[in-house]
Amino acid sequence: MTAQIDADGRLRHLLTLEGLPRAVLERLLDRAEALHPHAHGGAAVRDRLAGRAVCTLFFEPSTRTRSSFQLAAARLGADTLNFDASTSSTRKGETAADTLRTLEAMGVHGFIVRHHEAGAVDALAEVAGAGTCLVNAGDGSRAHPTQGLLDMLTMRQAKGADFSGLKVLVVGDVRHSRVARSDLHALRTLGTGEIRVCGPKSLLPDDAELAGCTVTGDFDAALEGVDVVMMLRLQRERMVDGLITSIEDYHRDYGLTEQRLRQAAADAIVMHPGPMNRGIEIDAEVADGAQSRILVQVGNGVAMRMAVLEELLAQ
Structure with a gap:
């Protein structure tokens, strides 16, 4: 894997949260807190990245991630380019690596990359020129590091910086979730x-990925006394048939309802990386309820991504 940290302890790329030193992770969270007042206006x-060019290089659809990265770059004063694979030369057979090199030749040295293949962003980082920085904005089901960071920021705001006393529950389709993997690493x-992980056995990853977690298929038992409930989208587009019996059965066993939420701590917060399947993994009353921090997560994405872009490019 391409080295993410240089000899001085600074980020060169952000490809995964796996193995990221705690000091670097906390530095990014601290900086996001400081930038938060500037994230929405x-x-x-705006002088931090003045004269730098950033490209959102997306080979897969996105709403939240692409938009918040665009806003983050703009708030820091960077010039932004938006690459859409559906209208680009990749339709004519150009490789992702050649696309990267073409944009580098125009003076772009910050790339935010989303790709449907796990490891694709690492492969681009291997061929990137000196001074070019890549951010993984989601690669297959492997990693989504900035989502993991903004989730930690949201928990930190609600529960404080010391996570040692927290009980956090991650629920649902963990096997196909790059967000879940990044959250668990962080x-x-x-x-x-x-750290509790709950879901049907067919939607849980190998045991090695769940090291250090309490794993169960009993949602009601898993909810008991938790401080944070992280619901995951049922990613039907990444599934093979037969992993769940039916949508109705899934909601019955793993859907978060108001009644179920009462088993968590009284001040528990509810999170979801989006997009949500309302009425499947989470009921509308919970998603829009007083304990929900789902829109807070979305808002935190701008500040967190500002912190990442600043760390990588303001050097």
Whole structure:
């Protein structure tokens, strides 16, 4: 894997949260907190990346991630280019690596890449020129590091910076979720007191990926006394047939309802990386309820991605 950290301890690329030193992770979270007042307006930090060019190089659809990266770059004063694979020369057979090199030749040295293949962003980082930085905006079901970071920021805002006393529950389609993998890496790095993972066995990854977690198929038992409930989207587009019996059965066994939520701690927060399947993994009353932090997560994405882009490019 391409080295993410240089000899001075700074990020060169952000490809995964796996193995990212705690000091780097906490530095990014601290910086996102400091940038938060500037994330939704103003011009106070628009000189940070003035004259730098950033490209969202997306080979897969996105709403939240692409939009928040575009806003993050703009808030820092960078020039932004939006690459759409459906209308680009990749339709004519150009490789992703040649696309990267073509844009580098135009003076673009910051790339935010989403790809349907796991490891595709690492492969691009291997061929990137000196001074070019890549951010993984989601590669297959492997990793989504900035989503993991913004999720940690959201938990931190609600529960404080010390995760050692927290009980965090991740529920649903963990096998196909790049967000879940990044969240689990970050939760372990931050020393979370108890990490619970719940879902049908067919939607859980290999045991090695769940090291250090309490794993169960009983949602009601898993909810008991937790501080954070992270619901995951049922990713039917990545599934083979037969992994679940039916949508109705899945909602019955793993859907978060108001009644079920009462088993968590009274001040528990509910999170979801989006997009949501309302009425499948989460009921509308919970998604829109007082304990929901789902839109807070979305808003935190801008500040968190500002912190990442600044770390990588303001050097």
